[in-house]
Amino acid sequence: MNSIVTRFAPSPTGHLHIGGARTALFNWLFARHHGGKFILRIENTDLQRSTQEYTKSILVAMEWLGLDWDEGPYYQTDRIDIYRSYAKKLYDTGWAYYCECSPEEVERMRQEAHAAGLKPKYNGKCRDKGLGPGPNRVLRFRCPQSGITVLNDLIKGSIEFDNSELDDLVLIRSDGMPTYNFSVVVDDLTMKISHVIRGDDHINNTPRQILIYQALGETLPKFAHVPMILGPDKKRLSKRHGATSVIAYKEMGYLPEALVNYLARLGWSYGDQEIFTKEELVQKFTIENISKSSSIFDMEKLRWLNGYYIREKKSAEELLPLLMPFLEKRGYPPKDDSYLIKAIATLQPRCSTLDEMADAIRFYMTDEFEYDEKGTKKFFKPEIKPIFEEVIKTVASMEHFDEKELEDFFRNLSESTGIKLRLIAQPIRIALTGKTASPGLFEIMNILGKDEVIKRLQKAHKLFLN
């Protein structure tokens, strides 16, 4: 048994987003790599913005990604007493003091300091008043006024902070709720977290947290601050960049394996390798290989990777149940599994997402589709009419109607008439699919079946060749 313990601690104020998912993934990978423990903790002390729906949604997203946790989910709201007992400890040892300054007063201090060209911070007015607990009083940390605090970050290296830059942060608000910087310390130390792996937007919070650890006489966990994920405009990835939640990618037809692979490679690398199974990631993941600079979320590469997983890493059989919800959403008439599997196999190299596949599969599901207007104009020329009729006639009389027989027939027809195969194939393709691009003609004829093919050919004949 080793003592590696990591955690993911989202606030349920929104769906699990891409950045959070990657942080969770890195924590999970690190724990699994070392045979340690991965804990899930819900930081819901922001009562105004936290909801149960978002909590649920985050758990669902974690499960969908396959990031299983060994303990939790713990909820901070269940742990208020713990925070208060640690707060009392700090108060009893003189590391914390009560402050009765009103929010307006503190705001004024900041503005005055700012106006005077100083750091805008709390001026320590109540520091030495010796106040006890009481209504409208907050508990503040007695922050050292001098010296430096060093953060030895596993990713960024050694970072020094001047303690004089820090002010006496609030530990417990007047309503009795702990602040983020306090609860996170208490949680991480009581849960025996060995490695705190989180976004580097927390770097500036870390010296305060370190000072609290020290005041409590506790040993520090290791810190690893991973760089942010940015949007194409190099700003922190957010709603205005479009889909940012894991759930949204699920709904767009991305596979969890592809998203995990993509996220793992965003800000982390293993030589030139691009494709990783989850087992490989667990085996190969190290914090040393996390890059120090932020990275831009590249939807195009995710799309490529998802397409790769669809065509190379999944069988048509495996894809079927995953595709079903997308088919149902479109209200297609039901089809046999064996039929669908054959259809899916022809679409695998042609689709990057399940959503695309559900669109592309339309002509297999129904003959109610629009005909590509430019295509019909271009390929249904009067001179093709006798050929088209010959096709209907011969195809109707075919015995096997398999790919070989079909291909032989079309090639012979092309040769005997001297008309290029594509000029024969394209109107047929449009008649069967409505489009000028599709899977192989003989494949789709074979899958659709003779009766359906004849039916569609006759319909197109009536529409475009009369």
Added chain:
RNA sequence: GGUCCCAUCGUCUAGCGGCCUAGGAUAUCGGCCUCUCACGCCGAAGACACGGGUUCGAGUCCCGUUGGGACCA
């Protein structure tokens, strides 16, 4: 504004002082394959932000500048 972080092709990255004429992936473009579209294969174009040092030698180490980002306000 203050503090902190970061800096290799458009993007993700390899590189941890000589193996670099800077490699891979994606995207882009061209070719091949071909019944169309994809897939696949082959090829092209494309980067060490800038300036000083250190060193026999710097993408790699140090300093500065510039640029970007985060946090606090």
